[in-house]
Amino acid sequence: MKKPVTSPAAALLAWYDRHRRVLPWRAPKGQVQDPYRVWLSEIMLQQTTVPAVGPYFAKFLKKWPTVKALAKAEQDDVLAAWAGLGYYARARNLHKAAKAVAEMGGVFPTTYEGLRELPGIGDYTAGAIAAIAYDLPYAAMDANAERVIARYAGVEEPLPKSKPAMRAALQALVPQKRAGDFAQALMDLGSAICTPKKPACLSCPWMEGCEARKLGIQEQLPARGAKAVRPLKRGAAFVVRDASGAVLLMKRPEKGLLGGMLQPPLGPWTEDFPSKAEAMKQAPFKAEWKKRVGVVRHGFTHFELEIEVYVAGVEARPPFSSPVHGGSAVEDGEGGKSRPLRRAAHASSPVNRGGKKSGVFWVEERKLKDVALPTVMRKIVSHGFG
Numbered sequence: 001m002k003k004p005v006t007s008p009a010a011a012l013l014a015w016y017d018r019h020r021r022v023l024p025w026r027a028p029k030g031q032v033q034d035p036y037r038v039w040l041s042e043i044m045l046q047q048t049t050v051p052a053v054g055p056y057f058a059k060f061l062k063k064w065p066t067v068k069a070l071a072k073a074e075q076d077d078v079l080a081a082w083a084g085l086g087y088y089a090r091a092r093n094l095h096k097a098a099k100a101v102a103e104m105g106g107v108f109p110t111t112y113e114g115l116r117e118l119p120g121i122g123d124y125t126a127g128a129i130a131a132i133a134y135d136l137p138y139a140a141m142d143a144n145a146e147r148v149i150a151r152y153a154g155v156e157e158p159l160p161k162s163k164p165a166m167r168a169a170l171q172a173l174v175p176q177k178r179a180g181d182f183a184q185a186l187m188d189l190g191s192a193i194c195t196p197k198k199p200a201c202l203s204c205p206w207m208e209g210c211e212a213r214k215l216g217i218q219e220q221l222p223a224r225g226a227k228a229v230r231p232l233k234r235g236a237a238f239v240v241r242d243a244s245g246a247v248l249l250m251k252r253p254e255k256g257l258l259g260g261m262l263q264p265p266l267g268p269w270t271e272d273f274p275s276k277a278e279a280m281k282q283a284p285f286k287a288e289w290k291k292r293v294g295v296v297r298h299g300f301t302h303f304e305l306e307i308e309v310y311v312a313g314v315e316a317r318p319p320f321s322s323p324v325h326g327g328s329a330v331e332d333g334e335g336g337k338s339r340p341l342r343r344a345a346h347a348s349s350p351v352n353r354g355g356k357k358s359g360v361f362w363v364e365e366r367k368l369k370d371v372a373l374p375t376v377m378r379k380i381v382s383h384g385f386g
Protein backbone atom coordinates (compact mmCIF):
# COMPACT_ATOMS: atom_id res chain seq x y z
CA MET A 1 0.00 0.00 0.00
CA LYS A 2 1.31 3.47 -0.87
CA LYS A 3 2.27 5.69 2.06
CA PRO A 4 0.04 8.80 2.34
CA VAL A 5 1.89 11.95 1.27
CA THR A 6 2.40 14.22 4.28
CA SER A 7 3.66 17.78 4.08
CA PRO A 8 6.75 18.66 6.17
CA ALA A 9 4.57 20.95 8.31
CA ALA A 10 1.99 18.23 8.98
CA ALA A 11 4.73 15.72 9.87
CA LEU A 12 6.33 18.19 12.25
CA LEU A 13 3.01 19.13 13.87
CA ALA A 14 2.15 15.46 14.39
CA TRP A 15 5.52 15.02 16.12
CA TYR A 16 4.90 18.15 18.19
CA ASP A 17 1.52 16.89 19.34
CA ARG A 18 3.28 13.91 20.89
CA HIS A 19 6.50 15.52 22.14
CA ARG A 20 5.85 19.21 22.87
CA ARG A 21 7.82 20.58 25.82
CA VAL A 22 6.01 22.01 28.80
CA LEU A 23 7.44 25.50 29.26
CA PRO A 24 6.34 28.16 31.77
CA TRP A 25 5.43 30.65 29.02
CA ARG A 26 3.58 28.16 26.88
CA ALA A 27 -0.23 27.92 27.07
CA PRO A 28 -1.53 24.38 27.59
CA LYS A 29 -2.52 22.55 24.44
CA GLY A 30 -5.54 24.11 22.75
CA GLN A 31 -5.50 27.29 24.86
CA VAL A 32 -4.93 30.81 23.55
CA GLN A 33 -1.48 32.26 24.20
CA ASP A 34 -1.11 35.49 26.17
CA PRO A 35 0.88 37.95 24.01
CA TYR A 36 2.49 39.47 27.13
CA ARG A 37 3.93 36.10 28.16
CA VAL A 38 5.00 35.30 24.60
CA TRP A 39 6.70 38.66 24.20
CA LEU A 40 8.41 38.52 27.60
CA SER A 41 9.73 35.01 26.99
CA GLU A 42 10.87 35.75 23.45
CA ILE A 43 12.85 38.81 24.55
CA MET A 44 14.42 36.85 27.41
CA LEU A 45 15.23 33.89 25.17
CA GLN A 46 17.23 36.02 22.72
CA GLN A 47 20.86 34.98 23.37
CA THR A 48 19.83 33.01 26.48
CA THR A 49 18.95 29.38 27.12
CA VAL A 50 15.59 28.02 28.27
CA PRO A 51 16.89 26.85 31.70
CA ALA A 52 18.49 30.26 32.38
CA VAL A 53 15.32 32.14 31.41
CA GLY A 54 12.90 30.09 33.59
CA PRO A 55 13.52 31.80 36.97
CA TYR A 56 13.67 35.27 35.41
CA PHE A 57 10.39 34.74 33.60
CA ALA A 58 8.74 33.65 36.87
CA LYS A 59 10.20 36.62 38.74
CA PHE A 60 9.00 39.14 36.13
CA LEU A 61 5.50 37.67 36.02
CA LYS A 62 5.25 37.76 39.80
CA LYS A 63 6.40 41.37 40.03
CA TRP A 64 4.61 42.58 36.91
CA PRO A 65 1.75 40.26 35.95
CA THR A 66 0.60 42.49 33.10
CA VAL A 67 2.23 44.73 30.54
CA LYS A 68 0.56 47.74 32.19
CA ALA A 69 2.16 46.82 35.52
CA LEU A 70 5.56 46.54 33.83
CA ALA A 71 5.05 49.91 32.16
CA LYS A 72 4.52 51.52 35.57
CA ALA A 73 7.74 50.05 37.02
CA GLU A 74 10.86 52.16 37.53
CA GLN A 75 13.56 51.36 34.98
CA ASP A 76 16.01 50.61 37.79
CA ASP A 77 13.61 48.00 39.19
CA VAL A 78 13.46 46.36 35.77
CA LEU A 79 17.25 46.42 35.39
CA ALA A 80 17.70 45.01 38.89
CA ALA A 81 15.28 42.17 38.13
CA TRP A 82 17.11 41.53 34.84
CA ALA A 83 20.60 41.55 36.43
CA GLY A 84 22.49 38.38 35.50
CA LEU A 85 20.54 37.69 32.31
CA GLY A 86 22.93 39.76 30.17
CA TYR A 87 22.43 41.92 27.07
CA TYR A 88 20.93 44.70 29.13
CA ALA A 89 19.68 46.72 26.17
CA ARG A 90 16.95 44.07 26.07
CA ALA A 91 15.73 45.11 29.51
CA ARG A 92 15.72 48.81 28.67
CA ASN A 93 13.83 48.15 25.43
CA LEU A 94 11.46 45.81 27.22
CA HIS A 95 10.51 48.62 29.55
CA LYS A 96 10.16 51.13 26.70
CA ALA A 97 7.99 48.69 24.73
CA ALA A 98 5.80 48.05 27.79
CA LYS A 99 5.20 51.79 28.07
CA ALA A 100 4.34 51.98 24.37
CA VAL A 101 1.86 49.11 24.71
CA ALA A 102 0.38 50.64 27.87
CA GLU A 103 -0.23 53.82 25.87
CA MET A 104 -2.20 51.67 23.42
CA GLY A 105 -4.46 50.63 26.28
CA GLY A 106 -2.34 47.65 27.29
CA VAL A 107 -3.16 45.72 24.13
CA PHE A 108 -0.30 44.40 22.02
CA PRO A 109 -0.40 45.12 18.28
CA THR A 110 -1.90 42.16 16.48
CA THR A 111 0.04 42.49 13.23
CA TYR A 112 3.64 41.72 12.36
CA GLU A 113 4.16 45.32 11.24
CA GLY A 114 2.68 46.73 14.44
CA LEU A 115 4.81 44.46 16.60
CA ARG A 116 7.92 45.34 14.59
CA GLU A 117 7.51 48.99 15.57
CA LEU A 118 7.90 48.29 19.28
CA PRO A 119 11.35 48.92 20.80
CA GLY A 120 13.53 45.81 20.91
CA ILE A 121 11.38 43.81 18.49
CA GLY A 122 13.22 42.78 15.35
CA ASP A 123 12.19 40.52 12.50
CA TYR A 124 12.62 37.32 14.45
CA THR A 125 10.73 38.41 17.56
CA ALA A 126 7.90 40.01 15.56
CA GLY A 127 7.57 36.77 13.57
CA ALA A 128 7.64 34.66 16.72
CA ILE A 129 4.99 36.71 18.52
CA ALA A 130 2.78 36.99 15.43
CA ALA A 131 2.94 33.24 14.96
CA ILE A 132 2.79 32.06 18.57
CA ALA A 133 0.33 34.60 20.01
CA TYR A 134 -1.89 35.16 16.96
CA ASP A 135 -1.31 32.10 14.77
CA LEU A 136 -0.33 34.29 11.83
CA PRO A 137 1.74 32.45 9.20
CA TYR A 138 5.13 33.97 9.99
CA ALA A 139 8.49 32.30 10.36
CA ALA A 140 10.25 32.45 13.72
CA MET A 141 13.93 31.79 13.22
CA ASP A 142 15.77 31.31 16.50
CA ALA A 143 19.12 29.51 16.75
CA ASN A 144 17.42 26.12 17.03
CA ALA A 145 15.20 26.73 14.01
CA GLU A 146 18.19 28.05 12.09
CA ARG A 147 20.10 24.84 12.64
CA VAL A 148 17.16 22.64 11.64
CA ILE A 149 16.44 24.60 8.48
CA ALA A 150 20.10 24.80 7.43
CA ARG A 151 20.19 21.01 7.60
CA TYR A 152 16.76 20.21 6.23
CA ALA A 153 17.16 22.55 3.25
CA GLY A 154 20.89 21.77 2.89
CA VAL A 155 22.01 25.41 3.09
CA GLU A 156 25.80 25.17 2.82
CA GLU A 157 26.53 28.86 2.60
CA PRO A 158 28.04 30.03 5.91
CA LEU A 159 26.18 32.17 8.43
CA PRO A 160 25.43 35.03 8.66
CA LYS A 161 25.31 35.41 4.85
CA SER A 162 22.93 32.49 4.56
CA LYS A 163 20.27 34.02 6.82
CA PRO A 164 18.03 35.34 4.00
CA ALA A 165 18.16 31.96 2.21
CA MET A 166 17.26 30.16 5.42
CA ARG A 167 14.46 32.56 6.22
CA ALA A 168 13.01 32.02 2.73
CA ALA A 169 13.33 28.24 3.08
CA LEU A 170 11.56 28.35 6.44
CA GLN A 171 8.81 30.72 5.33
CA ALA A 172 7.99 28.32 2.48
CA LEU A 173 7.32 25.59 5.05
CA VAL A 174 5.11 27.63 7.43
CA PRO A 175 1.53 26.31 7.29
CA GLN A 176 -1.50 28.60 7.03
CA LYS A 177 -3.03 26.91 10.08
CA ARG A 178 -1.28 26.27 13.40
CA ALA A 179 1.62 28.58 12.52
CA GLY A 180 2.26 29.14 16.23
CA ASP A 181 2.52 25.44 16.94
CA PHE A 182 4.76 25.08 13.90
CA ALA A 183 7.15 27.77 15.21
CA GLN A 184 7.30 26.14 18.62
CA ALA A 185 7.60 22.66 17.13
CA LEU A 186 10.68 23.73 15.20
CA MET A 187 12.26 25.12 18.37
CA ASP A 188 11.50 21.86 20.19
CA LEU A 189 12.84 19.77 17.31
CA GLY A 190 16.10 21.73 17.38
CA SER A 191 16.34 21.38 21.13
CA ALA A 192 15.50 17.66 21.41
CA ILE A 193 16.34 15.96 18.11
CA CYS A 194 18.27 18.16 15.69
CA THR A 195 20.90 19.00 18.28
CA PRO A 196 24.19 20.73 17.43
CA LYS A 197 26.13 17.47 17.87
CA LYS A 198 24.91 13.99 17.02
CA PRO A 199 21.38 14.84 15.86
CA ALA A 200 18.97 11.96 16.38
CA CYS A 201 17.97 11.72 12.71
CA LEU A 202 16.30 8.34 13.12
CA SER A 203 13.72 9.92 15.44
CA CYS A 204 13.21 13.01 13.27
CA PRO A 205 9.90 13.61 11.49
CA TRP A 206 11.84 15.30 8.68
CA MET A 207 14.33 12.52 8.14
CA GLU A 208 13.14 11.54 4.68
CA GLY A 209 13.31 15.00 3.16
CA CYS A 210 16.43 16.22 4.93
CA GLU A 211 19.14 17.27 2.47
CA ALA A 212 21.97 17.32 5.00
CA ARG A 213 21.16 13.80 6.18
CA LYS A 214 21.10 12.52 2.59
CA LEU A 215 24.61 13.91 2.13
CA GLY A 216 25.77 12.90 5.59
CA ILE A 217 26.81 16.46 6.42
CA GLN A 218 24.28 17.24 9.16
CA GLU A 219 26.90 17.90 11.81
CA GLN A 220 28.70 20.35 9.53
CA LEU A 221 25.64 22.58 9.18
CA PRO A 222 24.89 25.37 9.75
CA ALA A 223 28.26 26.45 8.32
CA ARG A 224 29.80 29.46 9.96
CA GLY A 225 32.28 31.97 8.57
CA ALA A 226 35.68 32.19 10.24
CA LYS A 227 35.26 33.53 13.75
CA ALA A 228 36.70 36.98 14.25
CA VAL A 229 39.27 37.01 17.01
CA ARG A 230 37.83 39.00 19.88
CA PRO A 231 40.21 41.69 21.11
CA LEU A 232 41.33 41.57 24.71
CA LYS A 233 40.82 44.60 26.94
CA ARG A 234 42.30 45.03 30.36
CA GLY A 235 41.85 47.38 33.25
CA ALA A 236 41.59 47.88 36.98
CA ALA A 237 38.60 47.95 39.32
CA PHE A 238 38.36 49.31 42.84
CA VAL A 239 36.32 47.52 45.44
CA VAL A 240 35.96 49.55 48.60
CA ARG A 241 33.96 48.86 51.73
CA ASP A 242 33.13 51.17 54.58
CA ALA A 243 33.18 50.32 58.28
CA SER A 244 29.73 48.70 58.06
CA GLY A 245 30.81 46.51 55.12
CA ALA A 246 28.79 48.44 52.52
CA VAL A 247 30.42 48.48 49.10
CA LEU A 248 30.78 51.50 46.84
CA LEU A 249 28.93 51.26 43.51
CA MET A 250 28.30 53.73 40.75
CA LYS A 251 25.68 53.91 38.09
CA ARG A 252 26.86 53.58 34.49
CA PRO A 253 25.65 56.01 31.82
CA GLU A 254 22.23 55.18 30.37
CA LYS A 255 23.63 54.67 26.88
CA GLY A 256 26.25 52.14 25.85
CA LEU A 257 27.55 48.88 27.28
CA LEU A 258 25.64 47.78 30.41
CA GLY A 259 23.82 51.11 30.29
CA GLY A 260 22.08 52.16 33.49
CA MET A 261 23.55 49.25 35.46
CA LEU A 262 25.83 49.49 38.50
CA GLN A 263 29.57 48.91 38.76
CA PRO A 264 32.37 49.41 41.25
CA PRO A 265 34.73 52.27 40.26
CA LEU A 266 36.71 51.22 37.17
CA GLY A 267 39.66 52.56 35.27
CA PRO A 268 39.67 52.71 31.46
CA TRP A 269 39.91 49.47 29.47
CA THR A 270 43.04 49.37 27.32
CA GLU A 271 45.48 46.85 25.84
CA ASP A 272 47.24 46.16 29.11
CA PHE A 273 46.74 46.40 32.84
CA PRO A 274 47.76 49.68 34.40
CA SER A 275 50.92 49.66 36.51
CA LYS A 276 50.32 50.08 40.24
CA ALA A 277 51.22 53.78 39.91
CA GLU A 278 48.77 54.27 37.03
CA ALA A 279 46.09 52.35 38.87
CA MET A 280 46.50 54.61 41.89
CA LYS A 281 45.81 57.61 39.64
CA GLN A 282 42.62 55.87 38.45
CA ALA A 283 41.47 55.01 41.99
CA PRO A 284 38.45 56.96 43.20
CA PHE A 285 40.35 58.36 46.19
CA LYS A 286 43.59 57.88 48.14
CA ALA A 287 43.59 54.82 50.38
CA GLU A 288 45.64 51.76 51.20
CA TRP A 289 44.77 49.98 47.95
CA LYS A 290 45.87 46.37 47.79
CA LYS A 291 45.84 44.34 44.60
CA ARG A 292 44.06 41.02 44.88
CA VAL A 293 45.83 37.97 43.51
CA GLY A 294 44.35 36.77 40.19
CA VAL A 295 42.31 38.35 37.44
CA VAL A 296 38.57 38.53 36.72
CA ARG A 297 37.78 37.37 33.19
CA HIS A 298 34.56 38.00 31.29
CA GLY A 299 33.58 37.50 27.66
CA PHE A 300 31.46 40.15 25.92
CA THR A 301 30.12 39.64 22.41
CA HIS A 302 32.83 41.72 20.80
CA PHE A 303 35.72 41.54 23.22
CA GLU A 304 37.24 39.72 26.16
CA LEU A 305 37.83 41.57 29.38
CA GLU A 306 40.40 41.01 32.11
CA ILE A 307 40.27 43.06 35.27
CA GLU A 308 42.68 43.38 38.15
CA VAL A 309 40.95 44.23 41.39
CA TYR A 310 42.24 46.64 44.01
CA VAL A 311 40.59 46.62 47.42
CA ALA A 312 40.51 49.05 50.31
CA GLY A 313 38.53 49.57 53.48
CA VAL A 314 37.57 53.02 54.80
CA GLU A 315 36.29 54.14 58.17
CA ALA A 316 34.28 57.07 56.81
CA ARG A 317 32.90 57.48 53.32
CA PRO A 318 35.34 59.73 51.54
CA PRO A 319 34.70 62.44 48.96
CA PHE A 320 36.16 61.53 45.60
CA SER A 321 36.10 61.95 41.87
CA SER A 322 36.68 58.92 39.73
CA PRO A 323 37.62 58.41 36.09
CA VAL A 324 34.91 55.88 35.31
CA HIS A 325 35.09 53.73 32.23
CA GLY A 326 32.44 54.43 29.61
CA GLY A 327 31.58 57.98 30.60
CA SER A 328 30.63 59.87 33.69
CA ALA A 329 28.67 57.53 35.86
CA VAL A 330 29.15 59.93 38.74
CA GLU A 331 27.20 62.77 37.25
CA ASP A 332 24.58 61.00 35.20
CA GLY A 333 21.93 62.26 37.55
CA GLU A 334 19.70 59.21 37.52
CA GLY A 335 20.74 57.32 40.59
CA GLY A 336 18.62 59.17 43.11
CA LYS A 337 15.43 58.23 41.31
CA SER A 338 16.05 54.56 41.84
CA ARG A 339 13.63 53.10 44.35
CA PRO A 340 15.35 49.72 44.68
CA LEU A 341 18.71 51.38 44.92
CA ARG A 342 17.51 53.75 47.57
CA ARG A 343 16.07 50.82 49.43
CA ALA A 344 19.25 48.82 49.01
CA ALA A 345 21.78 51.59 49.50
CA HIS A 346 23.14 51.67 52.98
CA ALA A 347 21.57 54.53 54.88
CA SER A 348 19.99 55.61 51.58
CA SER A 349 22.85 57.94 50.93
CA PRO A 350 24.72 58.28 47.74
CA VAL A 351 28.10 59.72 48.63
CA ASN A 352 28.35 63.51 49.00
CA ARG A 353 28.98 65.60 45.84
CA GLY A 354 25.72 65.73 43.92
CA GLY A 355 23.78 63.99 46.72
CA LYS A 356 20.88 61.94 45.39
CA LYS A 357 21.78 62.83 41.85
CA SER A 358 25.34 61.57 42.10
CA GLY A 359 24.58 58.03 40.93
CA VAL A 360 26.91 56.77 43.66
CA PHE A 361 25.78 54.25 46.26
CA TRP A 362 26.99 52.35 49.26
CA VAL A 363 25.26 48.99 49.18
CA GLU A 364 25.23 46.48 52.00
CA GLU A 365 26.63 43.10 51.05
CA ARG A 366 23.37 41.28 51.79
CA LYS A 367 21.50 43.65 49.47
CA LEU A 368 23.82 43.26 46.50
CA LYS A 369 21.53 40.58 45.10
CA ASP A 370 18.69 43.13 44.82
CA VAL A 371 20.50 45.76 42.75
CA ALA A 372 21.21 46.08 39.04
CA LEU A 373 24.69 44.61 39.15
CA PRO A 374 25.52 42.77 35.90
CA THR A 375 27.38 39.47 36.02
CA VAL A 376 30.82 40.91 35.19
CA MET A 377 30.53 43.52 37.95
CA ARG A 378 29.24 40.92 40.39
CA LYS A 379 32.34 38.83 39.60
CA ILE A 380 34.59 41.83 40.25
CA VAL A 381 32.92 42.63 43.56
CA SER A 382 33.10 39.04 44.78
CA HIS A 383 36.75 38.82 43.73
CA GLY A 384 37.34 41.96 45.77
CA PHE A 385 35.61 40.40 48.76
CA GLY A 386 38.08 37.49 48.45
Ligand code: SF4
Pocket (backbone or CB within 6 Å): 148, 151, 152, 193, 194, 195, 199, 200, 201, 202, 204, 205, 206, 207, 208, 210, 211, 212, 213, 218
Ligand atom coordinates in the same frame (compact mmCIF):
# COMPACT_ATOMS: atom_id res chain seq x y z
S1 SF4 B 1 17.08 14.47 9.69
FE1 SF4 B 1 18.66 14.89 11.18
S2 SF4 B 1 19.75 16.65 10.41
FE2 SF4 B 1 17.85 16.52 9.28
S3 SF4 B 1 16.46 17.86 10.36
FE3 SF4 B 1 16.18 15.82 11.20
S4 SF4 B 1 17.56 15.66 12.95
FE4 SF4 B 1 18.17 17.43 11.74
